[in-house]
Amino acid sequence: MAASVAGVLGLGLVACGNVQDSSTQTASSASADASAFPVSITHKFGTTKIEKAPQRVVVIGTSSDDLDAALALGVTPVAYFSKDGSASVPPWLQGKIDPAKTQIIDAASGVNAEQVGALTPDLILATADYGLEQEYENLAKIAPTIGYATEWGAQTWQEHVDVVAQALGKTGEAAAVKASAQAAIDQVKAQHPAAAGKTFTASVGNTAGKMFTLASEKDFAVQLLQSTGLKLSPAVADASKNESGSPTGTLTPEQYDKLAADLVIVAFTSPDLQQAFERNQLVSGIKAGNYLVTDMQTISALRYPTVLDIPWVLEKLKPGFAKLG
Structure with a gap:
């Protein structure tokens, strides 16, 4: 990364x-x-x-x-x-x-x-x-x-x-x-079989007017979530990469509809950024679905999965998995 x-x-x-x-x-x-x-x-x-x-x-x-x-x-x-x-x-x-x-x-x-x-x-x-x-x-x-x-x-x-x-x-x-870490992944798959094949997006808002979203299957967070049966939404997989060439796509407000998926995971560095994002008309439908707002610590652990943080981060994401059916 x-x-x-x-x-x-x-x-x-x-x-x-x-x-x-x-x-x-x-x-x-x-x-x-x-x-x-x-x-x-x-x-x-x-x-x-x-x-x-x-x-x-x-x-x-x-x-x-x-x-x-x-x-x-x-x-x-x-x-x-x-x-x-x-x-x-x-x-x-x-x-x-x-x-x-x-x-x-x-x-x-x-x-x-x-x-x-x-x-x-x-x-x-x-x-x-x-x-x-x-x-x-x-x-x-x-x-x-x-x-x-x-x-x-x-x-x-x-x-x-x-x-x-x-x-x-x-x-x-x-x-x-x-x-031991793989067992936590396998447990999520066993407890939430409906997650198989369902799409997800995972994004962070830390700059006004932008959302940074996982956009590559090479990203470790994407790999971890896909190991539970989920699938990265094709809409964000095609998102343009940022200037550094990293696997994080940058979406502007008129593109926020690309974040729609069966499971939408978001985190924000401030309440103001969250409120601004949620006021966007393109986000109203996303919020009505399986919309999981988590904290920066969770999204950071997701980005850099380790042998000890994997069980913890999957536990934090369980509310989102539960809504998949």
Whole structure:
């Protein structure tokens, strides 16, 4: 996914804090397979060799893919540098992350290499770090650093689990971890068989006079929703892409009728934008149907599905699925 989409849709992930004394904090990796090391992982910035099971893992991300994967695999990172600029632990991590063990640091304006170094990590996971191009060289001097495979936002949630599991010596647990998220998808399909073949649109209003709508089957949110049996509405699939070439189409008020579908998911960054959208005459018919207004945190989690946020986001969308019959 293009970087501009992150800015447009807002990631809404985790909180901020200051680097504390790290002398007593360690990553939980007791069950790592010692025979899995040394291991070499190739990514866009080269090949990184990890000599032994990491004990102090630092995660850097614009989205929480690596953090969620590590936690799901039973490893507690000593810190997470969050680039999304939000200020609270996301609901899907409630009870799964302990701020006393994992420092959550606001890195919206960039990662401070000195802060990272002060944590004395022996592994840095940054496969979901937009901006890693500018940071990788300094980070790699601190500890083995794993970047994204080809470009930021191009790896599926399953691929994030696989690479994190490889780096942590947890490949034996990866299949079960992925299966837990897949089970949530399968449950939605079983509970809502009428969703099969029904159309959907998913959009965000964060700019006056525009709606940004998912318009490509390459988009991870589209893939997640289609895995439940839904189908992206052809009307938005043909929507013109924005200037960045991202899979998010830009619709102007005279095009809002294109958002009509069996399930219409929308989120807004302000009540004023929602009211302006809903006053549009082309929207009146949409509102009368299966019209689900959700929050930015939900739409952001949908855009960047992770092994831990998938069950949560599908639960949030259940009212829309229920209306499909």
